[in-house]
Amino acid sequence: MTGPASPRAEIVVDLAAIRHNVRVLRDLVQVDAPVQLMVVVKADGYGHGMVEVAEAARDAGADWLGVATIDEALALRAAGDRGHLLCWLSAPGDDFAAAVAAGVEVTAYTVAELEEIAAVGGGARVQLKVDTGLSRGGAPRADWRDLFAVASELEHAGRITVTGIWSHFVASDEPAHPMNDAQEAAFREALDLAAGAGLDPEVTHLANSAAAILRPSSHFDLVRCGIAAYGLDPAPGETPRLGLRPAMTARARLVMSKPITAGDGVSYGHTWVADHDTSVGLVPAGYGDGVPRAAGNSASVWVDDSRRPIRGRVCMDQVVVDLHGELPPPGTEVVLFGPGDRGEPTAQDWAEAVGTISYEIVTRIGGRFERRHTDSETSEDGTE
Template structure:
């Protein structure tokens, strides 16, 4: 596979890695019985490109796709996706009619939201119950009313209730007591729904971490977001199952030069050279989503060596310590990648900047070119 030098700075996404991860996850959760897999492609596919990630996930065996908003769902339909698709975050006045026309399943958190969806007619609706995250979803004292309203709308032919679901708060911490509490609450909600007369096609609770760590929570369907892109949803707790990071971020040095001991680097001179050294300028900054917090904490890969970022990350560029070397302009810089060569990973950047890998990959964009490669094929496609 040819791998051309990046144009200034770019994101490279390996579609084969996404296909591989989806296959691995589907096999993992279906060891004892068939469990369907939803690949979550919200937020532009966690920075990997929504339509491209969705197509790769479908090719890898994803039964469902999941997005946050109706706009995202309609964009996927516009890109040609026709499989089962759920969205779950709406506001009053959203385009439920457009979702119904595009065969998108929508989520109701409340009776008022369900009534608005039912007014359109013909909707496939899933009900979300809050089992302890205290975010979206019907609170426990509203479950009975939501289920009764759903039964009434279903009997009138206004909706079809296809699913009931919830979301973990702490599945990346296997010993956290909230996990047992939430799973018990979810089972209680399913029992109450059945008593009310609902018979949904799917019940789902597990996200990426629970897919790897909590088989009892798999139910009919698991929703895998970050794991589909090859990143660990529970660092330090997840088993090694062979996931492959799909994203690399690369740039080229625009210059390198010598600086003297005591010289300050970048805005505010938050780093001074303790001895004579050399530095390089990398043409990407927080305008591209590079975390400003990476200054003096993260490192990049240049000439087969880790090179620490020195000084503050600027809007368009940052500076790295080259330890006395003067590689020429155009030399490749890898901000992060799969780690196969020793380069930093998205998880390394997350730890260096005090965040999670989800944020690292999702926030990147701006002037970065996104290019797609297929490590099972021969060509890449820029976007």
């Protein structure tokens, strides 16, 4: 009997890398003062698996977990997580009652939202988000006094507990951007107004991954680390070497290889035509699986210890790569991106190739890829 067939395409996530990154970040932000660490696991753990990443982050000492939606928070609770957990993006009709009952801390941007949460009862734990310049979620400056006043009234009436006040940077990945100073000053102003209204939250927080690493003045009581916890650089070209390890490898198995001659075009529209005799290989993953269509003629993969460029347009189910005259057999491993230890492309390499950020590369990959979690701390080959 033969063993189970290897998947044609898979995402392999090393949970040991997650734990390592969380420890590195926790040590970094606690150099000068006791600062708590939130690991953000929204969007299915940035494509790495929310529940598994959350457990690894907790094991490594994460004080908090952060998610966008109530549904994500409730999924973590259903999986057994019982620690501090914040969510921040609600829509009309969302179930605040379920969140409060599960001990999830919810975020209010407006007085109306705050009152809706308070009406649920059950001692809701609420954080207030203020907009300090991103012009996205959060109370605009003109509404800060009213939001803080109502929050204070509700807290003193025993209907809610205000556990935090927070905001989000516009450009912390650009240390010289003037908005960084402006937002930090605005946030301090908001905290002064909140104190004047009688609020004394347990935590205040502004820093995301880039600010956690590059802007210690913005650490306050807690920092929120998302992409850095997955080992990816939040500020390429600016971040010092911290020893973070990318946790995700996306790989597939070659379906076929074949020779082509000078003048042969490849894939739809023949956007690439061979100017010399070579060979190409078929990789069974495409934009239907989250491989960016823009990767055609721009990104590379790793086959037989060498980078191989993608030739022609990415298709829905497959891509074609240049094998430089070689004809590796079907089943040969193809690494789309990984940690880069062997020289293989990284998620950052792919991001630069297609004009995006590594966040998008790792969160969009999926589709028919199978996802598997390994732990390189428990075995040499990373298998469990």
